[in-house]
Amino acid sequence: MEIKVNTGILSANEQKAVENRSLFEKDRVFTINIMGSPGSGKTTVLEKTIDILTGTVRLAVIEGDIYTSKDARRIEKHGVPVEQINTGGACHLDAKMVSGVLNKFDLTGLDLMIIENVGNLVCPVEFDLGEDLKIAVLSITEGDDKPMKYPLLFRESGAVILNKMDILEFTDVDLQALRQDIYIINPDIKIFEVSARTGQGIDQWADWLTDRVNNKLKEKTAK
Amino acid sequence: MEIKVNTGILSANEQKAVENRSLFEKDRVFTINIMGSPGSGKTTVLEKTIDILTGTVRLAVIEGDIYTSKDARRIEKHGVPVEQINTGGACHLDAKMVSGVLNKFDLTGLDLMIIENVGNLVCPVEFDLGEDLKIAVLSITEGDDKPMKYPLLFRESGAVILNKMDILEFTDVDLQALRQDIYIINPDIKIFEVSARTGQGIDQWADWLTDRVNNKLKEKTAK
Numbered sequence: 532m533e534i535k536v537n538t539g540i541l542s543a544n545e546q547k548a549v550e551n552r553s554l555f556e557k558d559r560v561f562t563i564n565i566m567g568s569p570g571s572g573k574t575t576v577l578e579k580t581i582d583i584l585t586g587t588v589r590l591a592v593i594e595g596d597i598y599t600s601k602d603a604r605r606i607e608k609h610g611v612p613v614e615q616i617n618t619g620g621a622c623h624l625d626a627k628m629v630s631g632v633l634n635k636f637d638l639t640g641l642d643l644m645i646i647e648n649v650g651n652l653v654c655p656v657e658f659d660l661g662e663d664l665k666i667a668v669l670s671i672t673e674g675d676d677k678p679m680k681y682p683l684l685f686r687e688s689g690a691v692i693l694n695k696m697d698i699l700e701f702t703d704v705d706l707q708a709l710r711q712d713i714y715i716i717n718p719d720i721k722i723f724e725v726s727a728r729t730g731q732g733i734d735q736w737a738d739w740l741t742d743r744v745n746n747k748l749k750e751k752t753a754k
Numbered sequence: 755m756e757i758k759v760n761t762g763i764l765s766a767n768e769q770k771a772v773e774n775r776s777l778f779e780k781d782r783v784f785t786i787n788i789m790g791s792p793g794s795g796k797t798t799v800l801e802k803t804i805d806i807l808t809g810t811v812r813l814a815v816i817e818g819d820i821y822t823s824k825d826a827r828r829i830e831k832h833g834v835p836v837e838q839i840n841t842g843g844a845c846h847l848d849a850k851m852v853s854g855v856l857n858k859f860d861l862t863g864l865d866l867m868i869i870e871n872v873g874n875l876v877c878p879v880e881f882d883l884g885e886d887l888k889i890a891v892l893s894i895t896e897g898d899d900k901p902m903k904y905p906l907l908f909r910e911s912g913a914v915i916l917n918k919m920d921i922l923e924f925t926d927v928d929l930q931a932l933r934q935d936i937y938i939i940n941p942d943i944k945i946f947e948v949s950a951r952t953g954q955g956i957d958q959w960a961d962w963l964t965d966r967v968n969n970k971l972k973e974k975t976a977k
Contacts, residue, residue: 568791568792568793568873568875568896569791569875569896569897569900569903569904570791570893570895570896570897570900596903597876597903597904598902598903598904598905599899599902599903601899601902601903620906622845622874622876622877649876650791650875650900650903650904651845651874651875651876651877652791652792652873652874653820653845653872653874653877654845654874654876654877670793670895672793672893672895672918672921673791673792673793674792674793676822676824677792677793677873679821679822679824680792680819680820680821680822680824680873681792681820681821681873682821683843695895697924698895698921698924698925701920701921701924702921703951728926
């Protein structure tokens with residue numbers, strides 16, 4: 532009984548994700564879904580990324596939070612279109628919530644849509660939003676045991692951003708063990724070591740992301 | 755339809771939580787349910803707490819994780835009874851999972867049962883496990899905006915442990931704003947500022963917890 536109900540919910544989400552994906556495809560908008568624990572630094576990474584991409588990549592942001600529009604207000608200051616979704620208690624975004632704000636953007640004028648999910652290392656990864664790529668953000672202050680304890684996000688993500696590298700020396704984290712565990716879970720994942728606060732490493736991540744956006748544009752042009 | 759199904763699930767959990775609570779009450783075992791983000795330091799706080807309480811309080815631990823028994827192995831080394839629950843994907847413990855391991859403990863010989871929940875700032879708080887008290891652990895590295903973004907845990911908890919205070923100066927966290935937001939959400943909550951790594955502040959938390967354990971023992975003796 533429970534399984535049947537869950538399957539129903541997932542299928543409805545999958546259906547809506549397919550619709551979102553076709554809207555993004557139509558206008559060649561590369562879409563990423565950023566996930567990580569509360570306080571891993573998703574929004575700060577995003578702010579630094581926006582500052583680098585501005586002028587080269589036309590982007591917009593969807594902010595997911597249970598409550599408050601604190602994050603959307605932070606993003607707004609960087610001069611890009613942003614919409615806040617409040618889940619009102621739910622531990623993740625779903626494709627329907629994303630669909631509900633898509634008409635507020637002019638997708639034809641965008642190259643990149645960034646969706647920042649609710650802070651949660653568990654639930655969001657189970658819900659396809661119609662994105663091209665999932666991105667994990669992990670603060671090194673969370674400890675080196677996290678990938679093995681929460682493997683699904685790392686298995687499903689195209690890249691993981693290891694954030695707060697500037698305070699690595701004040702933690703007991705074994706960076707090599709952390710990297711090794713991530714590669715065991717997902718040998719194809721790209722790992723970026725950054726500090727969103729100092730800006731360290733953000734360039735490499737932004738370059739990699741820009742390449743993905745451009746590849747999508749090229750693919751489409753070639754058709 | 756969805757609401758009806760959810761109500762059904764919650765009622766089943768509530769029913770099982772009542773059973774757990776009556777088992778704890780029967781043997782005068784004070785029970786806490788520790789919750790917080792992945793990497794907030796729940797297990798390290800617990801290890802330091804156990805070392806202080808050993809000899810005065812007879813305690814046992816239930817470790818909740820999605821996968822791995824890393825945390826149970828850490829607790830084992832401190833010489834207290836411990837059982838690991840792996841939720842196999844679920845983002846929280848429920849009362850039935852806890853019930854499933856209770857028969858592995860000799861409750862008559864315990865004063866305190868500590869349940870460490872899955873690392874998640876959202877889902878666990880919605881599931882009563884039969885505990886006396888919920889405890890929140892928040893690492894100050896998670897940022898001062900977290901209570902307002904994830905208020906439910908702070909509203910429901912009897913105490914919040916602000917962990918990793920030893921690296922406060924390397925963050926941009928406004929500690930006064932953080933404390934203020936927590937008190938706005940829950941004026942009655944007790945806030946402990948600790949560093950599980952250095953041991954700073956753990957004594958105060960352990961004393962407060964010991965008082966609660968002793969109060970429960972007294973209440974019962976008085977009956």
